[in-house]
Amino acid sequence: MTGVPGPTAAREQLPEATLCHLVDGDRTLLIRKQRGVGQGNLVGPGGKLEAGETPRECVVREVREEVGIDVADPERAGAFAYWADDWSAVVHVFRATAYEGTPTASAEADPVWVPVDDVPFDEMWATDRTWLPTVLDGGTFRGTFVFHADEPRYVDVDRGVNVPERGDVSATGRR
Numbered sequence: 001m002t003g004v005p006g007p008t009a010a011r012e013q014l015p016e017a018t019l020c021h022l023v024d025g026d027r028t029l030l031i032r033k034q035r036g037v038g039q040g041n042l043v044g045p046g047g048k049l050e051a052g053e054t055p056r057e058c059v060v061r062e063v064r065e066e067v068g069i070d071v072a073d074p075e076r077a078g079a080f081a082y083w084a085d086d087w088s089a090v091v092h093v094f095r096a097t098a099y100e101g102t103p104t105a106s107a108e109a110d111p112v113w114v115p116v117d118d119v120p121f122d123e124m125w126a127t128d129r130t131w132l133p134t135v136l137d138g139g140t141f142r143g144t145f146v147f148h149a150d151e152p153r154y155v156d157v158d159r160g161v162n163v164p165e166r167g168d169v170s171a172t173g174r175r
């Protein structure tokens with residue numbers, strides 16, 4: 001894909017995106033992506049940062065656009081940087097426990113509640129299983145992933161670390 005950061009892009013060149021993992025008692029909200037990056041996968045709601053937007057502003061806006069609810073308390077749970085053949089990104093991950101509204105389908109997303117203790121990782125990005133349990137459990141993490149031919153070839157996750165909203169989220173310092 002022309003103009004899209006691939007596996008050799010420097011960290012500073014990567015587009016930024018967000019994910020929200022909303023926990024409501026013993027269930028957590030995922031979406032079935034209807035288009036865009038990861039179409040067909042189950043994933044947390046979220047999307048790409050717009051110009052001038054902070055990750056927190058982005059995650060609130062994207063959750064509202066995708067599933068029609070307002071998350072009240074998005075808390076930063078970590079971030080990962082990844083490089084793939086046709087897309088690479090820094091993804092900021094938030095956990096939320098309070099919201100207003102009823103999750104509703106949009107053109108981008110079908111909302112799906114799943115049990116916190118039975119998340120369908122087989123239908124998600126392969127690397128989600130390495131960090132999502134930590135997030136659902138209230139912890140923090142930092143991840144670095146390299147994919148080739150849609151398979152994760154390098155996976156590094158630090159748990160219990162706080163990652164600033166701005167700055168290098170790559171555990172390896174790869175730039």
Ligand SMILES: COc1nc(N)nc2c1ncn2[C@H]1C[C@H](O)[C@@H](COP(=O)(O)OP(=O)(O)OP(=O)(O)O)O1
Pocket residue numbers: 017018019035036037038043044045046047048049062082089091125127128145
């Ligand atoms: C390992 O890679 C990824 N893992 C997970 N769990 N989620 C990922 C990964 N790469 C991207 N994502 C998520 C992060 C964002 O929520 C979306 C970004 O893509 P999207 O195409 O949904 O962006 P939007 O701004 O919503 O879409 P439009 O451009 O159509 O407005 O994917």
